[in-house]
Amino acid sequence: MKLSIEAIKQKTGDGYDFELEEDLGRVEFKGEDLVFVKPVKVSGRVENLGKGLFGVRGEISATIEGRCYRCLSKTQLEVRLDYSFKFSEKPEKFEDEDEVFIIEEDTLDLTTPVINEIILNLPSKILCSPDCRGLCPYCGADLNLGDCGCGKVNIDPRLRALEKLLKSDDHGE
Structure with missing residues (x-):
């Protein structure tokens, strides 16, 4: 998922709209494999913000397959969200910004973000x-x-004596 900034790197305010689609395969999350069932779609706009900083914002949509936390069956989850990333050739210059990703050879690699x-x-x-x-x-x-239909009820072993009392009380009356 790469964007070229060669055409916009000379003038602050320049930018262009884009649409990307890429199969990201599988990713590990909390010890589980998450599988991207369909290619991940990323659309948005990349702009030259000046001083060597480039902004990318737009929308991500993906379909992920994982396991249900309760029943462990495979399930699919639709993800659609807005994003905003910043890139620079020298990210250390922008410590006051949230997270700034590095530009390599006039290319923004969106995969990790x-x-x-x-x-x-x-x-x-x-x-x-x-x-x-x-x-x-x-x-x-x-x-x-x-x-x-298993009907099993585990009784706390510390309460077994009470169970005997209840059974004897039912028969005694």
Whole structure:
């Protein structure tokens, strides 16, 4: 995902609109592989901001496949977000700016900033749906497909004596 600044580097305020599309494959996030199912689309405008600083802003759209946090099934997540990046040949000159990426050979490489922006905007837990019921804690069945019917109820071993009292009380009356 590269943009040339050769045509706009001489005059402050110059810029151009662009649209890029690239297959980014897979990225590791929180120990899980996130797979970009479709090519990531990046559109926007690159401008010469002056003093060797270039700005890129626009929109990113991507479709990511990951595992649902609750039921572990594969699920796809549509990501659409706005972004703003800054680039310079000497990023250390712009310490007061947020993050400034480096320009190499009159080219802005958007790949790393785009991946970072997508990851920063992912939800902390990917879900297949907001009402996902997850897995049964006893038998591991996917509760989205229906009740498992295992009916297991683990009783805290410290309360077993109370269970005996309740059973004897039911028979005694």
